[in-house]
Amino acid sequence: MQYSPESLDAFLQAVETGSFSAAARKLKKSQSTISTAIANLEADLGIALFDRQSRQPVLTPQGQRVLPYVQSIIAASERLDEVSVRLAGNIEPRLSFVLSDLWQTSHHESILKRFSERFPDIEFECLIAEDEDVIDLIQTGRAHVGVLRVQERYPVDVTVARLQVGAQMAIYIHKQHELASLQWVEMEKLHTFRQLCLKTYKDPTRNMGGGPVWSSPSLLMLLEMAEQGFGWGILPRWLVEQFGHGVLQELPVAGWPQHIDVDVMWSNKEPPGAAGRWIIDRLREQQA
Structure with missing residues (x-):
């Protein structure tokens, strides 16, 4: 039996986004088109993929069983696309x-x-x-x-x-900061000082701890803030070594540095x- 790629895509997007309306927005189609595509897939398979009695559609046990197979079909299609691009x-x-x-x-x-x-x-x-x-x-x-x-x-x-x-990430602070003289820094103590925190445009709510925060979507900007002595930050080692002007010190904190x-x-x-x-x-x- 052959299944419509549009129906498979609609099914995966509905699972990913949590609703038919969100899947429609993601695929730039109407909600009725998504609902019809999923209903057609359910008809082809002879099973209900979603329980529609709740406010948002929830995968049925049958839908959960089907999901990895649909993911495999889509992944195989993507690999075929890659091969065709390379050959062409x-x-x-x-x-x-x-x-x-x-x-x-x-x-x-x-x-x-x-x-x-x-x-x-x-x-x-x-x-x-x-x-x-x-x-x-x-x-x-x-x-x-x-x-x-x-x-x-x-x-x-x-x-x-x-x-x-x-990449290697470590915690840095200006050499003249009071924490720079300590042989060991507890995370609890670290969070009593200002953190220079990475916050992306798409997720501006992230924060590593509960202390005061200055933020930027750029690691390079956080490096410059640390160089000015505005606080401590988690930075790539290579970035500090190449652009840090020798004014930052890596802090000895449990669990750091980390490989990313x-x-x-x-x-x-x-x-x-x-x-x-x-x-x-x-x-x-x-x-x-």
């Missing part, structure tokens, strides 16, 4: 690449040099963003390929792959062309 060799006229400041510059500089030689005529744009902002740029089509720290969960309309090269895994991401609804695939492949080939 269609080069997009423009490529936008967004990456996080936590990832060391040297990791992508060599790739961009080779990219400029291989695709000399393409229009290229490089953006800087973090976490949810990277995801948003990919989902909205503003960027085609993104590099970001590993997230707990991803939307169903993006594809991610783990990179072999990660990094993913490369792209849209599976509007996947990148040959140039974007080339960058993705080179990123995945890199070793620490």
Whole structure:
């Protein structure tokens, strides 16, 4: 039996967003179209996928069993799209690449040099963003390929792959701050001082602790705040070593420094062309 790709997409988006109306907005379709698509899939399968008696649709036990199979079908379709793009060799006229400041510059500089030689005529744009902002740029089509720290969960309309090269994050403060003279710093004491906290545009509510906070969506801006002595912050080691001007000190805190895994991401609804695939492949080939 063949199943409509539109019905499978509608089902996955309804699960991801938690409602038919939210799935409709995500797919830019009417709610009735989404409801019909899911009803057609239920008719084809001969089972009810959602319990519609509650305010929001809830997966039935049968729906929960079906979900991983639908995810596998969609994933296989995405892999087929990737193969076709690589075989066809269609080069997009423009490529936008967004990456996080936590990832060391040297990791992508060599790739961009080779990219400029291989695709000399393409229009290229490089953006800087973090976490949810990277995801948003990919989902909205503003960027085609993104590099970001590993997230707990991803939307169903993006594809991610783990990179072999990660990042080291540590807690830093100005050398003249009173905490800089301590041999050990408890997290409870740390939170009595101002934290320089990363807050993305898409998730401005995040906060590591309960103390006073200054925030920015840019790790580089947080670094500059720390250099001015405005507080402590969690920063990439490479960023401090390369741009910290020697005025910051890494604090000895339990559990720190931390290794951060990094993913490369792209849209599976509007996947990148040959140039974007080339960058993705080179990123995945890199070793620490």
